[in-house]
Amino acid sequence: MYFIRMNFFTIRDLENLSGIKAHTIRIWEQRYSFLKPKRTETNIRYYSGEELKTILNVSLLNKYGFKISQIDKMPPEEIGKKVLSLNSVEAQQERVINSLIQAMVDLDVENFETILNSCISSRHIEKTITHVVFPFLERIGILWQTGNINPAQEHIVTNIIRQKLINGIETTRAVLNLNKTFLLFLPEGEHHELGLLYVYYLLKTRGAKVFYLGADVPLKDLQFVIKLKKPHYLYTHLTISSAKFNLDKFIKSVQSQLPGNTLVISGQPVKNYLRPVPPGLILKHSLPEVVEFIFKEK
Numbered sequence: 001m002y003f004i005r006m007n008f009f010t011i012r013d014l015e016n017l018s019g020i021k022a023h024t025i026r027i028w029e030q031r032y033s034f035l036k037p038k039r040t041e042t043n044i045r046y047y048s049g050e051e052l053k054t055i056l057n058v059s060l061l062n063k064y065g066f067k068i069s070q071i072d073k074m075p076p077e078e079i080g081k082k083v084l085s086l087n088s089v090e091a092q093q094e095r096v097i098n099s100l101i102q103a104m105v106d107l108d109v110e111n112f113e114t115i116l117n118s119c120i121s122s123r124h125i126e127k128t129i130t131h132v133v134f135p136f137l138e139r140i141g142i143l144w145q146t147g148n149i150n151p152a153q154e155h156i157v158t159n160i161i162r163q164k165l166i167n168g169i170e171t172t173r174a175v176l177n178l179n180k181t182f183l184l185f186l187p188e189g190e191h192h193e194l195g196l197l198y199v200y201y202l203l204k205t206r207g208a209k210v211f212y213l214g215a216d217v218p219l220k221d222l223q224f225v226i227k228l229k230k231p232h233y234l235y236t237h238l239t240i241s242s243a244k245f246n247l248d249k250f251i252k253s254v255q256s257q258l259p260g261n262t263l264v265i266s267g268q269p270v271k272n273y274l275r276p277v278p279p280g281l282i283l284k285h286s287l288p289e290v291v292e293f294i295f296k297e298k
Contacts, residue, residue: 008046011037017052017101017139018059025055032072034058049105056098057083064091097136104140104157113160125168126205129198133161134287137194141239158194165197174207180297183231185213185222186238189245195237195267195287202294219257226258234258237287238267247273251281266290 015022037045103112119128247269266284284290
């Protein structure tokens, strides 16, 4: 629908981003005044970027102890002050994620980068990526899959995050000596590098040797590097693969064309993989599971 490209959101988008059920949002609209959606010619609700910001702040305050009836009486300035006053670690983390979403919606590149820089300065890059960036990406990732975020917004925020990760990889020093070699790649048709770059950063901090092939890599290129460097593990992180991508077919291709290698796969498609896991394959459902796997390696 055209209005989506004009930076408007459906009630399902608000549900995904705020964690508040669509049914509850409808009730709030009927009882309170802080949300006033417009409707299309076919009577479908849609919400502006400002209303998205409002629901993010309202849901955050409500989650941490404020009643909706109480919030409804607050002017926008007071709501903003109350959000800033939340002092639990969890609330502060969610506030930062909401701020990143708001900066993305506004295409406020400077503010988006300022928020990230502040997090990296206070928490360091590893905790920033783990506790802020990837929860942020999970929330807006729902919209990427349905096309409800403008591609310009996606490209801007992912490129900024990518720059931070690359800078972290270039400047970090190993604190351990992990005597293992990893070959990192994304299969053909997969272009979302952030998860792969994050694992590259983690491996480098732990002293592992990494060969980073990047995105959209044909298996014949893997064969060439494997033959020369003989890595202990092949690793890939799948985010949003094309509709033509078949995980089971990909696994079988790797095992037939690259026999004798251990392949580690993480990401969204892994969660739906229900077949028995064959020898030489390690499946991790999330990046935290990958982190745990790396930590256990010696």
